[in-house]
Amino acid sequence: MADGSSRPEADEARRRLADALVRAGRGSHSALAEVYDATSAKLFGICLRILGERGEAEDALQDIYLNVWRKAGSFDPERASPITWLAALARNRSIDRLRARGGRVSEPVEAALQIPDPAPDAASSLEASEAGSRLSGCIGELENRKAHAIRTAFFEGATYAELAVRSGVPLGTMKSWVRRGLLQLKECLER
Amino acid sequence: MTDEPELSGQDRLAAEFVLRLLDGAELAEATRRQQEEPAFAAAVAEWETRLMPLVESIRPEVPDQGIWERIAARLTEAPAETATIHILRRKAKIWRAYSAAVTAIAAALALVIGLESGTRDPALQVPAPAPAAPAATLIASLAAEGGQAAIVISYDPDTKSLIATPAVLNPAAGRAHELWVIPGAGSPRSLGLVAAGGPQRITLPPALLKALGPEAKLAVSVEPEGGSPTGQPTGPVIASGQLTRI
Numbered sequence: 001m002a003d004g005s006s007r008p009e010a011d012e013a014r015r016r017l018a019d020a021l022v023r024a025g026r027g028s029h030s031a032l033a034e035v036y037d038a039t040s041a042k043l044f045g046i047c048l049r050i051l052g053e054r055g056e057a058e059d060a061l062q063d064i065y066l067n068v069w070r071k072a073g074s075f076d077p078e079r080a081s082p083i084t085w086l087a088a089l090a091r092n093r094s095i096d097r098l099r100a101r102g103g104r105v106s107e108p109v110e111a112a113l114q115i116p117d118p119a120p121d122a123a124s125s126l127e128a129s130e131a132g133s134r135l136s137g138c139i140g141e142l143e144n145r146k147a148h149a150i151r152t153a154f155f156e157g158a159t160y161a162e163l164a165v166r167s168g169v170p171l172g173t174m175k176s177w178v179r180r181g182l183l184q185l186k187e188c189l190e191r
Numbered sequence: 192m193t194d195e196p197e198l199s200g201q202d203r204l205a206a207e208f209v210l211r212l213l214d215g216a217e218l219a220e221a222t223r224r225q226q227e228e229p230a231f232a233a234a235v236a237e238w239e240t241r242l243m244p245l246v247e248s249i250r251p252e253v254p255d256q257g258i259w260e261r262i263a264a265r266l267t268e269a270p271a272e273t274a275t276i277h278i279l280r281r282k283a284k285i286w287r288a289y290s291a292a293v294t295a296i297a298a299a300l301a302l303v304i305g306l307e308s309g310t311r312d313p314a315l316q317v318p319a320p321a322p323a324a325p326a327a328t329l330i331a332s333l334a335a336e337g338g339q340a341a342i343v344i345s346y347d348p349d350t351k352s353l354i355a356t357p358a359v360l361n362p363a364a365g366r367a368h369e370l371w372v373i374p375g376a377g378s379p380r381s382l383g384l385v386a387a388g389g390p391q392r393i394t395l396p397p398a399l400l401k402a403l404g405p406e407a408k409l410a411v412s413v414e415p416e417g418g419s420p421t422g423q424p425t426g427p428v429i430a431s432g433q434l435t436r437i
Binding site: 032063163 | 203241431
């Protein structure tokens with residue numbers, strides 16, 4: 001399943017990216033440059049989304065590609081899609097950076113209630129893969145509060161504790177919402 | 192409604208780890224399991240495959256031209272850095288063996304002389320046992336996300352050193368907790384490893400002392416045994432906080 005796209009050009013791009021990652025893992029600088037050219041805009045978008053500040057996101061991006069360089073040897077194209085692997089690394093490093101800085105600027109409670117659901121914007125959903133469309137569909141089937149909690153955790157790196165504070169519910173309640181949502185999501189994706 | 196089933200067990204932990212919903216000791220534990228348990232690592236990979244397509248909705252943004260040059264300039268450093276770390280690790284092993292022997296002898300002596308035997312975990316670098324709490328002017332309580340104090344740091348101006356006292360966080364086998372200072376501007380700088388157990392003293396070189404301004408944050412990350420191989424945090428941040436004057 002992985003990227004799940006049936007378009008031949010997407011499959012080809014994916015194969016080339018996986019190949020470049022494997023070569024980077026063997027120490028090829030030019031292969032890492034290929035990976036950077038193909039993915040830096042996407043990964044920079046992820047850094048910006050999570051960190052919210054350009055300078056910080058630029059530092060994170062450098063750190064991420066140095067990490068890609070060191071870890072590419074452990075990338076296994078049989079087991080993971082290259083863009084999934086890279087996106088997970090970029091998101092995790094950005095969240096670590098956010099937490100090391102002591103989190104984002106906290107917002108007043110009234111503002112927190114008005115935070116719009118971070119739903120996909122129309123323009124970029126044009127490039128959605130089959131897997132992406134299915135995931136959006138399945139999240140759309142969830143109860144609002146569960147979908148919102150999962151999206152906020154994903155896009156803002158919020159922990160259970162933060163989600164509970166933002167929604168004004170006890171920690172245990174938030175954990176239940178998310179865990180029920182995740183189970184429903186998994187079942188929907190397996191249908 | 193209340194009977195609705197929830198995701199449970201290993202699958203639950205894997206999903207929560209992928210979303211980074213966890214913090215503190217739970218995050219450290221999941222990190223360890225991902226690195227050591229193939230079944231758990233596979234569950235994590237499955238959840239990444241399920242959830243990462245969400246990034247498709249994030250608008251790509253082309254980074255400035257200079258970024259790649261800065262990355263490329265640092266690529267040559269990487270292998271050399273790794274080699275140095277291997278040597279340091281070997282030295283650390285030798286030191287640990289030596290220090291364990293010394294500690295055993297010291298403990299035996301302490302018993303003989305009838306002193307209170309304050310043996311400590313001899314692992315990790317060379318932190319001298321800290322004396323009873325000195326008059327500190329700065330203190331930081333590094334909390335995990337839930338607000339639980341994970342480690343307390345106090346600054347001793349007389350010796351220009353930090354005293355680190357881990358409260359709840361003990362690193363898993365094969366892992367270490369590394370303490371970082373993040374200056375107001377700039378990259379994190381390592382303050383060394385935080386050993387499990389009692390208080391330990393971290394002597395600060397003058398350069399790092401300057402980094403401890405009022406803007407500075409302190410953070411603890413999970414690293415491989417021996418510390419970060421890169422000079423920057425490589426594992427998840429499990430606690431963070433700021434020095435405040437008392």
